[in-house]
Structures are given as C-alpha cells and as structure tokens.
Amino acid sequence: MTITNSAAKTKSLGIYVHIPFCVRKCAYCDFLSFANRDETVHRSYACQLSTELIGRSAVYGNKYSVDTIFIGGGTPSLLSPILIDAILDTIYARFRVEGDAEVTMEVNPGTVDGVEHFTELRNAGVTRLSIGAQSFQASMLRFLGRVHEAADVTRCYALAREAGFENINLDLMFGMPDERLDTWKADLQTAITLNPEHISFYSLQIEEETPLFGEIMNGKYTPLPEIDDRLMYHHAIEALCRAGYVHYEISNAARPGFASRHNLKYWSLDDYLGVGLGAHSYINGRRFANTNIWKDYMGADEHGALTMWSHENSQRDDIAEYVFLGLRKIEGIDLSRFRRQFGRDFWEIYREETHMLMERGLLEHRDGILRLTRLGLDLSNQVFVEYI
Ligand code: SF4
Structure with missing residues (x-):
C-alpha cells in the first residue's frame, strides 16, 4: 500500500x-x-x-x-x-x-x-x-x-x-x-x-x-x-x-x-470521481455517469466506454449548483467567496428570486452570508427550485 x-x-x-x-x-x-x-x-x-x-x-x-x-x-x-x-x-x-x-x-x-x-x-x-x-x-x-x-x-x-x-x-x-x-x-x-x-x-x-x-x-x-x-x-x-x-x-x-x-x-461543488455501476462524477466542470446496465459495466475493459451520459457544465450551471447545493449547508453561502469563485456579483444574477424568498421568510441575508431560515429548512425544495 x-x-x-x-x-x-x-x-x-x-x-x-x-x-x-x-x-x-x-x-x-x-x-x-x-x-x-x-x-x-x-x-x-x-x-x-x-x-x-x-x-x-x-x-x-x-x-x-x-x-x-x-x-x-x-x-x-x-x-x-x-x-x-x-x-x-x-x-x-x-x-x-x-x-x-x-x-x-x-x-x-x-x-x-x-x-x-x-x-x-x-x-x-x-x-x-x-x-x-x-x-x-x-x-x-x-x-x-x-x-x-x-x-x-x-x-x-x-x-x-x-x-x-x-x-x-x-x-x-x-x-x-x-x-x-x-x-x-x-x-x-x-x-x-x-x-x-x-x-x-x-x-x-x-x-x-x-x-x-x-x-x-x-x-x-x-x-x-x-x-x-x-x-x-x-x-x-x-x-x-x-x-x-x-x-x-x-x-x-x-x-x-x-x-x-x-x-x-x-455540497461545495468540489471534484469527485464515482466508480462502479451507475456511479456519478463531477470533475473539472463536467458531470458524468457510468452505465447502470450490469452486463455493459461488467463487459468494459480499462479503456471501455463506461459513460452513460456526460454534461459539460456552463458557468451558469456551476453557479446554480453552487447556490442550491451550498444552501444545504447550515452555514449557508458566503457571497464574497461566490464573487471570488465566479467573478460575478450574486445579486446581479439572483436579486429578484432571492428577495422573493427572503420576503417569504425562507432565506436570510446577514453579514454577506445567505442561508436557509428555520422555515426554509422545512421548505428547502421550494428554495432550491428558484436557483435551478
Ligand atoms: S435495499 Fe436500499 S435501503 Fe436497503 S440496504 Fe440496500 S441500498 Fe440500503
């Protein structure tokens, strides 16, 4: 080893x-x-x-x-x-x-x-x-x-x-x-x-x-x-x-x-490689998944075509995923880190939907951090769908 x-x-x-x-x-x-x-x-x-x-x-x-x-x-x-x-x-x-x-x-x-x-x-x-x-x-x-x-x-x-x-x-x-x-x-x-x-x-x-x-x-x-x-x-x-x-x-x-x-x-949009039947990966801005068909998986050699689908994320895809996955974390997302990572201002992209969610009491914004409220934890899917 x-x-x-x-x-x-x-x-x-x-x-x-x-x-x-x-x-x-x-x-x-x-x-x-x-x-x-x-x-x-x-x-x-x-x-x-x-x-x-x-x-x-x-x-x-x-x-x-x-x-x-x-x-x-x-x-x-x-x-x-x-x-x-x-x-x-x-x-x-x-x-x-x-x-x-x-x-x-x-x-x-x-x-x-x-x-x-x-x-x-x-x-x-x-x-x-x-x-x-x-x-x-x-x-x-x-x-x-x-x-x-x-x-x-x-x-x-x-x-x-x-x-x-x-x-x-x-x-x-x-x-x-x-x-x-x-x-x-x-x-x-x-x-x-x-x-x-x-x-x-x-x-x-x-x-x-x-x-x-x-x-x-x-x-x-x-x-x-x-x-x-x-x-x-x-x-x-x-x-x-x-x-x-x-x-x-x-x-x-x-x-x-x-x-x-x-x-x-x-939840942080970091890179991971999934191996095995039907496993999913996200590496360097690309999402891909292995075949979920047993005989295809078992029949592939090391150069074999295992991939069932693959998607090159646009920056907009990455931004959306960063937000709705990041909001799963109780600490929320740091909007100055968001700017450093994507070179864009969060509010320019998501002003309307974020204000609407804050008015509904599902999100709170304090000291540059955006996070789910207690109600938002219960209705998180209603929050995430706004960023997809
Ligand atoms: S059947 Fe599903 S839930 Fe049950 S042990 Fe297997 S993976 Fe887990």
Whole structure:
C-alpha cells in the first residue's frame, strides 16, 4: 500500500465506490442496488472496479490528490473485507492518496458477525464507518423491510468501537407511517447515548416504483402528516444540538471536527470521481455517469466506454449548483467567496428570486452570508427550485 503525503499540493479529489449488492431490497429503496449474496459475483465485480480504477487513474491519477474515499451502496459490508482491501489497494496504488484521507464505508448492522470483520476493515485502510441503523423500533425496522433488528445496531456499534474505530456515523430515519413523536425521541436518545461522532437523520421519502409507493397507493399505509414529520425533524435538531452536536447540513449533525469531509464535497461543488455501476462524477466542470446496465459495466475493459451520459457544465450551471447545493449547508453561502469563485456579483444574477424568498421568510441575508431560515429548512425544495 503506497500512501503519498502530498507536499506539493495538487487539486483534491474524492472517490466514491459503488457496491450495488444487498441482502434483499428494502421496501422504500430506489437506490441502484439488488439482492445478491454470491461471493463469486462479488469477486468479479471487485475485479471490474479495479479495472475501472486503473482506466480512470490514467486520466486523473496524476492531476489530483485523493483526500476522501467513500464506499457506499447498496451494502458494502456484504463484501468480504478481503475484497474491500483489494479495492482500496488499487486506489492507493494508482492515485495519490493523502496520508490523512477520510476513508468511509457504509455498514448494514445485519451483515457483520464479529469484531474480526471490523479489524480487517481497519487494516484495509477504512477510517470511518457509516452504520445504517435507521431505527431502534422493531415495528419500524419491519415496516422498512430492513434485514437487521434493533439489537444488531448496538452490537455492531460496540464491535466497531472494540476494533478501534473512532469516527462513526449512525443513519437514522423518521417520518414513517404510524410513527409517534415519543418513539422518535426515544430513537434519538438511544443514538445520542451511544455517542457516535456523527448522526444523519432523514425523513422517509416515498419514491415511485418502490413497493412502499404501491402500498401507500392501495391504502395499506397512510403517510405521516407533514406537520408531524416536521415536528420530528425540529426535535432532532434541538436534541442533537443540546447534546453537543453541530447541525451542519439539512440532515446531518456531527461532533465538532467530525463533519463528513466526503459529503461536504457534494455540497461545495468540489471534484469527485464515482466508480462502479451507475456511479456519478463531477470533475473539472463536467458531470458524468457510468452505465447502470450490469452486463455493459461488467463487459468494459480499462479503456471501455463506461459513460452513460456526460454534461459539460456552463458557468451558469456551476453557479446554480453552487447556490442550491451550498444552501444545504447550515452555514449557508458566503457571497464574497461566490464573487471570488465566479467573478460575478450574486445579486446581479439572483436579486429578484432571492428577495422573493427572503420576503417569504425562507432565506436570510446577514453579514454577506445567505442561508436557509428555520422555515426554509422545512421548505428547502421550494428554495432550491428558484436557483435551478
Ligand atoms: S440496504 Fe440500503 S441500498 Fe440496500 S435495499 Fe436497503 S435501503 Fe436500499
């Protein structure tokens, strides 16, 4: 494993590695993932990832230094740690990886059986875990179709700590039909008591073409009223801030110094390379996505045409993305930085829509910073759409 400490600073790059396999498909999930536990398939996919990484490194390897790696999915913890090690080895061998790079892997609590699993992941170079807890309520986990039980989360978390992980995120979900505020409060309290460095809290989204959408349509479930969902959301912010977490993005809070460096790239319009089936990238003003067709992805060689679409951002595209992604951050966007980055005055471009949003109480402008208000956090999509 070669780790380069980039003294001569090049542009930094995040690498996202997509693992599309799961134990089974959850009822609400519209991610690019499918049930597959076949180790032979996992091995072939890991080989193909290495092939892609070798091809991509010929283009980007010397121009960037990698400061974050995120292995997501899907369920990356379904893969044997040996395969995770092999994927990371290819990255370390082909790219310039900074010595203090943040290397995150998503973990499903139902897929880890012992401390050795985590020890092997640490030895492979993983520095941060994101554990998909979602809920500590048996009924909610059943409703979501998760493969784990509440006790698996605490067990998985304890094993990760035992293996020495010092940077752990817990993913929580709220706003399920029939969920009550007091059970959500209890979930949050359980998570806070575990004391992870980072907590993500997402409201359940009902996506078309998922089994859950069908069940809502045929009346099996009634979505939680919006007002209850928002009460849960604001309770989360208050409880987490009271416990010493910093609310830094619409759905994310962290102990000081533990914000997700990789995810901040997405909200700051920084460069990232996505590898794997259907993975998306944004590099040097270009957005592109890999094919999401299995046989095409698996059939490509290192010079193969993996790209399904590609779009060269105009400056106007970059400006719009910078604004609506940047507003996801609670600190908002610094308008003098905006001017330095784009050579344009923010107000010349967005005066009308921004004043309208401020009059509606969704945005506030103070000391050169533009940010969402408390109401704006609830209606953020209505804000973002004005800048697209
Ligand atoms: S584990 Fe995650 S990626 Fe897999 S089906 Fe469930 S929600 Fe989707």
